[in-house]
Amino acid sequence: MVARGLGKTYRVADKQPGLGGTLRHFLRRRHRDVPAVTDVSFTIQPGEIVGFLGPNGAGKTTTLKMLTGLIHPTAGSATVAGYTPHRRQRGFLTAITLVMGQKQQLIWDLPPLDSLRVNAAVYGLDDSEAKRRIDELAEMLELGEELTRPVRKLSLGQRMKAELMAALLHRPAVLFLDEPSLGLDVNAQARVRQFLVDYNRRTGATVLLTSHYMADITALCPRVLLIHGGRLFYDGRLARLSERLAPWRQVRLELAQPLPAETFHPYGELESLDGAAVRLLIPRQQLTEAVARLLNELPVLDLEVSDPPIEELIGRLFRKGVVA
Amino acid sequence: MASDWRRYARTLRRFWGTALAGQLEYQLNLLIELLAMVGNLAGSLFVLSLFYGNSSGGAGTGLGGWSWPEAMVVLGVYTLLDGVSSTLLRPNLSRIVTHVQEGTLDFVLLKPIDSQFWLSARTVSPAGLPEIAVGLALMLGAGLKAGTRLDATTLALVAVLLLSSTLILYALWFLLATTSIWFVKTWNATEVLRAALAAGRYPITAYPAGLRTLFTLVLPVAFLTTVPAEAVLGRVSGPWALASLGVAAGFLLLSRAFWRFALRFYTSASS
Numbered sequence: 001m002v003a004r005g006l007g008k009t010y011r012v013a014d015k016q017p018g019l020g021g022t023l024r025h026f027l028r029r030r031h032r033d034v035p036a037v038t039d040v041s042f043t044i045q046p047g048e049i050v051g052f053l054g055p056n057g058a059g060k061t062t063t064l065k066m067l068t069g070l071i072h073p074t075a076g077s078a079t080v081a082g083y084t085p086h087r088r089q090r091g092f093l094t095a096i097t098l099v100m101g102q103k104q105q106l107i108w109d110l111p112p113l114d115s116l117r118v119n120a121a122v123y124g125l126d127d128s129e130a131k132r133r134i135d136e137l138a139e140m141l142e143l144g145e146e147l148t149r150p151v152r153k154l155s156l157g158q159r160m161k162a163e164l165m166a167a168l169l170h171r172p173a174v175l176f177l178d179e180p181s182l183g184l185d186v187n188a189q190a191r192v193r194q195f196l197v198d199y200n201r202r203t204g205a206t207v208l209l210t211s212h213y214m215a216d217i218t219a220l221c222p223r224v225l226l227i228h229g230g231r232l233f234y235d236g237r238l239a240r241l242s243e244r245l246a247p248w249r250q251v252r253l254e255l256a257q258p259l260p261a262e263t264f265h266p267y268g269e270l271e272s273l274d275g276a277a278v279r280l281l282i283p284r285q286q287l288t289e290a291v292a293r294l295l296n297e298l299p300v301l302d303l304e305v306s307d308p309p310i311e312e313l314i315g316r317l318f319r320k321g322v323v324a
Numbered sequence: 325m326a327s328d329w330r331r332y333a334r335t336l337r338r339f340w341g342t343a344l345a346g347q348l349e350y351q352l353n354l355l356i357e358l359l360a361m362v363g364n365l366a367g368s369l370f371v372l373s374l375f376y377g378n379s380s381g382g383a384g385t386g387l388g389g390w391s392w393p394e395a396m397v398v399l400g401v402y403t404l405l406d407g408v409s410s411t412l413l414r415p416n417l418s419r420i421v422t423h424v425q426e427g428t429l430d431f432v433l434l435k436p437i438d439s440q441f442w443l444s445a446r447t448v449s450p451a452g453l454p455e456i457a458v459g460l461a462l463m464l465g466a467g468l469k470a471g472t473r474l475d476a477t478t479l480a481l482v483a484v485l486l487l488s489s490t491l492i493l494y495a496l497w498f499l500l501a502t503t504s505i506w507f508v509k510t511w512n513a514t515e516v517l518r519a520a521l522a523a524g525r526y527p528i529t530a531y532p533a534g535l536r537t538l539f540t541l542v543l544p545v546a547f548l549t550t551v552p553a554e555a556v557l558g559r560v561s562g563p564w565a566l567a568s569l570g571v572a573a574g575f576l577l578l579s580r581a582f583w584r585f586a587l588r589f590y591t592s593a594s595s
Binding site for chain 1: 335337
């Protein structure tokens with residue numbers, strides 16, 4: 001999968017709030033061009049699992065839609081499984097799948113099995129082949145009699161698993177997953193995650209995954225793409241991302257007695273202060289010196305140095321909107 | 325190619341199988357739809373009978389020069405077409421707007437199957453079938469009463485013209501539904517079409533000259549009902565039937581081209 005300088009600009013209505021604004025807009029439409037994605041380039045090898053990170057509105061979904069051929073890019077080009085997505089050739093469509101956590105393709109009033117049979121026909125699978133694949137996926141996802149119960153009576157987790165079945169019945173080589181674990185409880189999230197790992201191992205499928213749950217990303221994706229403001233600014237190993245995002249380390253202190261916040265300013269950035277428990281962020285280069293001074297100058301009972309958790313780093317990044 | 329036909333045929337069977345199964349989940353709804361159909365038909369017959377004073381005659385000047393049984397043929401064709409739209413067109417095409425609004429059109433576009441086929445044939449509603457039967461009976465029965473000879477040629481001609489009517493109606497409806505790609509929810513254009521089609525209940529000559537032009541040239545309501553009715557009454561020749569097929573094919577191709585064009589503007593509802 002290759003993206004070269006991919007870009008998408010939307011025209012949006014420029015409308016003032018209120019009735020007056022609405023009337024003016026109705027009479028004379030004004031539009032603004034808003035770039036949703038700008039100059040995104042990357043290459044993903046077959047069989048890779050890549051996490052696609054970014055805050056809401058960063059351009060993740062737009063990029064996924066360009067890669068799946070749902071929208072035409074306004075700049076650049078993409079190649080997925082050897083095809084140009086927006087041409088939507090049959091070979092391309094049978095090679096990919098898109099799972100969207102907030103949209104569903106299963107028929108609401110009927111059991112998942114009915115939807116699966118429709119998909120089998122659409123993808124030209126004969127009955128015995130379809131049955132074999134349904135059995136295999138059902139076993140991997142631990143679905144049984146749920147497949148014969150109307151979708152509206154399934155729990156969110158069961159429904160998501162059935163959605164995955166419907167999306168994977170044609171054995172796509174490239175999986176696009178947009179928030180597949182949205183709204184699921186922790187257990188269901190973990191099961192979906194485990195399934196994706198198994199599926200990738202079994203079929204060698206390429207996976208591009210967006211998720212709001214960092215646990216999904218850390219468990220699944222050795223490599224991440226980070227997008228912000230429509231631009232790609234990190235592409236590499238998740239482990240290295242923390243160095244890049246956080247040239248500091250986290251120091252936890254346990255003090256003999258509580259001290260006021262100002263006390264810690266000379267040593268580093270104060271993250272939290274809870275009585276005698278303190279969390280500081282200290283630049284990597286000054287770590288040794290700062291720790292030595294802390295131990296010398298303050299009544300320290302216990303000290304622990306660690307990497308700040310990746311969720312926190314990314315959250316920080318998205319809040320502040322800057323790269324370190 | 326042959327395997328593709330088989331795939332589409334199998335898909336259609338699954339489509340309709342699941343559609344029927346889905347509706348059987350709501351029996352009451354099905355019953356209500358049937359009742360609504362009966363009510364509609366009774367209303368139309370009543371209005372027509374008002375025009376003709378009593379139904380025994382047939383000698384009067386009638387509606388736009390059409391005798392009572394002749395006008396009944398038109399009503400029969402209308403009922404038949406309305407039945408087809410209740411069975412196939414409305415259930416499918418009214419969903420397009422929803423697909424665009426909710427972004428589920430994505431799933432359709434990602435399937436290796438013609439998206440227009442999917443959107444046009446995904447579901448079927450049996451509630452319209454009795455209407456088709458009633459329309460057919462009314463059309464042929466009234467035709468016989470009007471003194472037409474229903475020989476093989478006439479029937480073939482009628483079949484061809486009804487096919488074109490259905491295709492024209494479908495293509496128009498699909499064209500309008502396609503505009504939802506741009507207008508999303510502000511515009512439920514299909515209702516306008518239904519209202520216009522309702523004008524086809526009565527012979528086209530029953531309308532004032534201005535409306536008659538509108539219904540012939542702008543909205544082909546005349547094509548939809550009056551022309552097939554004329555065929556039942558033996559007043560249409562072969563070339564006419566060919567011409568109507570040509571018009572239908574033209575509209576079909578236009579609807580396909582327009583759909584492809586519209587997809588270029590589809591941005592898919594955001595999450």
